[in-house]
Amino acid sequence: MQTKTKKYFIFTWGCQMNEHKSEGIAGVLAREGYQPANDLSEADVVIFNTCMVREKPEDKVYSEAGKIGEYKANKPDLLLGVGGCVAQALKEKLFRRSDDIDFVFGSSNISDIPRLIEEARNLQPMLNGRYRPVMAIDKIADKIEDLPFVRVSPFQAKVTITEGCSNFCSFCIVPYTTGLLRSRLPGDIIAEVSALADQNYQEVQLLGQNVDSYGKDMDDPNINFANLLRAITHLEIQRIRFTSSHPQDITGDVIEVMGKPNNICEHLHMAVQSGSDAVLEEMRRGYTKERFLNLVRDLKDGVPGVNITTDIIVGYPTESESDFEETVDLVKKARFGGAYIFKYSPRPGTVSFYKFKPDQDVPDAEKQRRLEILLAVQKQITFEENQKRIGQKVEVLAEGHARAGDPHLYLGKSRDNKAVVFRSLINPIGTMVNVRVREALVAGLQGEIESAPALIPVSVHA
Ligand code: SF4
Structure with missing residues (x-):
């Protein structure tokens, strides 16, 4: 039977x-x-x-x-x-x-x-x-588990480069639940990305809680994120992305690799969390507002067209009105392409959960007020930055249909991670298309396809 x-x-x-x-x-x-x-x-x-x-x-x-x-x-x-x-x-x-x-x-x-x-x-x-x-439930293993992945997408793949984190930011539970930093060997990562290239994957996203700390748990100083990226630029993958970056750990070498014409996309998700030096110190972030803004300047100078996105927490215990104003000022100066903004909420097990008593927490109504102010500021910046793209030709990896019930309307991502909606009579999903941007909203760009999927040339690798 x-x-x-x-x-x-x-x-x-x-x-x-x-x-x-x-x-x-x-x-x-x-x-x-x-x-x-x-x-x-x-x-x-x-x-x-x-x-x-x-x-x-x-x-x-x-x-x-x-x-x-x-x-x-x-x-x-x-x-x-x-x-x-x-x-x-x-x-x-x-x-x-x-x-x-x-x-x-x-x-x-x-x-x-x-x-x-x-x-x-x-x-x-x-x-x-x-x-x-x-x-x-084992203790978090020293090594990263070797798993036989069944990938959801046939053209976009995720590849782990590190697990865990040794930074212990005061609000974050990650080091306690996923353990200390563990990096995979570069040869294993390169072999996995090469195999994905052989299977015609278009885009690979390198994953780690803090990709810039890659290799810090190893004895060999040559094992670092910049060198890993350098090696991957030589592989036949059209696009390489990575997330997340940490302002404390990102190096000039990484900016240099990103700035060369190669398959590394011009997008960086780098959580700033606050613009106040006092709050950043409480959070144990390891940088100041000035250092962060210098980093943003170096990235924008070194990586033409880079889109920097971020995470921000409002209402961290001790955050005063003037601390919050520092954050608003930072957001205006950094001009992020987008930001995930959250109200602080204590997580059992973290340093800030034990350090601050409930009466030291910023009242929820005040957190909400700060959230709404910052969201409005960022929304306007995102809109203005997207408007600059009108008339430009962008390379888009078509990811799927934009809307149920409209078979010719597609959605994809530009190299700098903007959502792009366009029409096509041929199904382009899984391929690169060139799109001329005609409209720009906060949520992304809309445009007209300029070249059919089959006509797109392969990108040049460094
Ligand atoms: S916020 Fe990021 S860098 Fe800080 S401990 Fe959590 S995972 Fe690590």
Whole structure:
């Protein structure tokens, strides 16, 4: 008798690194014969790949697990596994609050998922009648787990270069949930990117919590981010991106490599977090406002057309009105292409959570006021910067349809990471097209296609 193919459905929360981990989870399951389910109703196993960066991550796990529990009423064999940062931090506590969770795995235990599924299916009560929690949570491994990735896109790939972070910014949970910095060997990264080039991937995104710290955990000073980038410029990949950059660690060498005509895209996501020196010191960021603005100047001088985007936290404890005004001033001077702006909220486990008492927190209404002021300032800058692109020809990697119901309207990204909408009668998805920009809004650019996908020349490598 033919056995039914088992299917999985993965929910991913958080950053691009988590999205890539989910590709690793998919790869591990595919190796066991699993296939992706189109929707929850087809799934035999559901995985939550969780994140702790946003507010109240635990509550979200429990409420989403409750929804899976409702599915289980009609499909008792359905299993729910929880991994990612929340699992790494809470471990067996997750079972105490939710009966719907069948197994839990840590950030370095993705390869253990098939065994955990097996154990959860064959669950036996222990002698005292209670069930043993089905769980694999190792200490964050020294090495980065070697996973067989099933990539979501056939033309854009993510490649991990580091995991963890040793910076310990006061507000950030990452070093506690993902461990200290671990860099992959350059040869392994280059081999992976080369293999992607052989499979005709157009774009590779190098991932790390702080890519500029690449190699700092190794003895060889030649292993650093600039040299890694240099090596990758010689590979036959049209576009190389990376995220995230840290103002403290970015070097002149990196700016020099980015400034050469090569396959490294002119986009840099570099979180500034605040424009106040006092707040930056409290946050343990390792730079001042002046140093950051000098870096922005060096990048804009050294990398023609670079688009710098950032993250900012408003209402950090101790942030006074004049501190906030320093941030507004920095945003006006830096003229970021875009910014993710958040209200500070304390995360258990971080330095700032323990250091500041609740009455030292900036009141929420004040945080909201500051958020709205900064959003308005940044929105205007983004609009003005985008307006400068009208009339320009931009190279766009077509990523998908722009709108359901309009088969000829497509959406892609320029090299400097602007969203570009355009019409095409030929389906260009997965290829480079040239688009003449006719309109510019805050959300991105709109234009007309100038060359059919097949006519685009291959970019020149340095
Ligand atoms: S550098 Fe980034 S990931 Fe590392 S501790 Fe600071 S905010 Fe967190």
